[in-house]
Amino acid sequence: ATEHKLWPEIDRVCLEQLHYARLNLGEGGWQLFAEDGEMRMYKREEEVGGMVVDPLKAVHIVKGVTGHEMCHYFFSADVRMDWETTVEQMTVLESIAEDTQVFLQIHKRVWPAAQRDSLFWSHIRKVPNIRDEDGQDFWIVCNHSTEHQDFPANSGKCVRLFLTVCLVCQTFIDPPKDGTDITRDNLTCKITYCSVVNPGGWAPASVLRAVYKREYPKFLKRFTQYVIDQCADKPIMF
Numbered sequence: 107a108t109e110h111k112l113w114p115e116i117d118r119v120c121l122e123q124l125h126y127a128r129l130n131l132g133e134g135g136w137q138l139f140a141e142d143g144e145m146r147m148y149k150r151e152e153e154v155g156g157m158v159v160d161p162l163k164a165v166h167i168v169k170g171v172t173g174h175e176m177c178h179y180f181f182s183a184d185v186r187m188d189w190e191t192t193v194e195q196m197t198v199l200e201s202i203a204e205d206t207q208v209f210l211q212i213h214k215r216v217w218p219a220a221q222r223d224s225l226f227w228s229h230i231r232k233v234p235n236i237r238d239e240d241g242q243d244f245w246i247v248c249n250h251s252t253e254h255q256d257f258p259a260n261s262g263k264c265v266r267l268f269l270t271v272c273l274v275c276q277t278f279i280d281p282p283k284d285g286t287d288i289t290r291d292n293l294t295c296k297i298t299y300c301s302v303v304n305p306g307g308w309a310p311a312s313v314l315r316a317v318y319k320r321e322y323p324k325f326l327k328r329f330t331q332y333v334i335d336q337c338a339d340k341p342i343m344f
């Protein structure tokens with residue numbers, strides 16, 4: 107995808123998001139708002155132009171899958187509707203390359219606000235040479251709002267929401283002592299999910315914050331369980 111006009115932005119946003127995802131939660135006023143087993147979800151309360159754009163950061167540890175597998179299923183258009191419960195309709199507008207696609211998604215309406223749609227590029231990549239401790243290479247999927255001449259914002263019934271989302275994963279392998287092949291029991295995947303969503307038009311702060319508080323933990327739990335189930339009987343994708 108390196109020759110496409112979006113490439114400089116894709117490259118910049120992905121590397122910025124990877125850096126942002128790897129920042130510790132120590133600084134920056136993050137507020138823990140949900141916990142479930144190994145999953146911890148944090149938010150910062152921020153408004154832009156009177157609209158709630160609370161940045162969200164979730165960290166999770168999942169056994170039995172690799173970061174490549176986690177990112178593969180998050181990126182894959184074919185399976186999106188199997189796990190993404192906020193989406194009513196999804197279209198791939200452009201396949202820029204094997205690792206880069208442009209999506210138009212119509213989301214379920216969040217009463218009493220107007221229905222939203224999102225139009226974004228999605229890019230998956232392995233990031234070599236940056237490693238935490240004894241981890242494997244990072245895998246990242248980044249979704250970032252973009253424009254498309256055939257689908258201008260707010261031209262139909264939906265209000266266009268604007269998002270920057272990243273899923274950053276790292277695999278840790280604890281090899282079997284007896285030198286036999288690695289199995290899924292030896293795999294641990296550390297996940298960081300970051301999202302900033304601008305609702306694109308007025309929506310009551312109380313409604314939005316309630317939706318996020320309820321939906322984001324369900325979303326990450328459902329998605330990670332989906333990947334565990336899909337991978338269980340398949341060869342490991344390192």
Ligand SMILES: CCCCCc1ccc(-c2ccc(S(=O)(=O)CCO)cc2)cc1/C=C\c1ccccn1
Nearest residue numbers: 190192213214216219222249271303305309317321
């Ligand atoms: C007033 C409504 C404001 C918008 C609410 C909303 C916020 C975020 C998102 C969302 C968009 C993309 C991602 S992703 O991780 O990139 C995966 C690809 O789909 C994740 C979440 C959607 C929705 C829109 C509707 C809605 C409906 C049910 C519950 C919650 N939301």
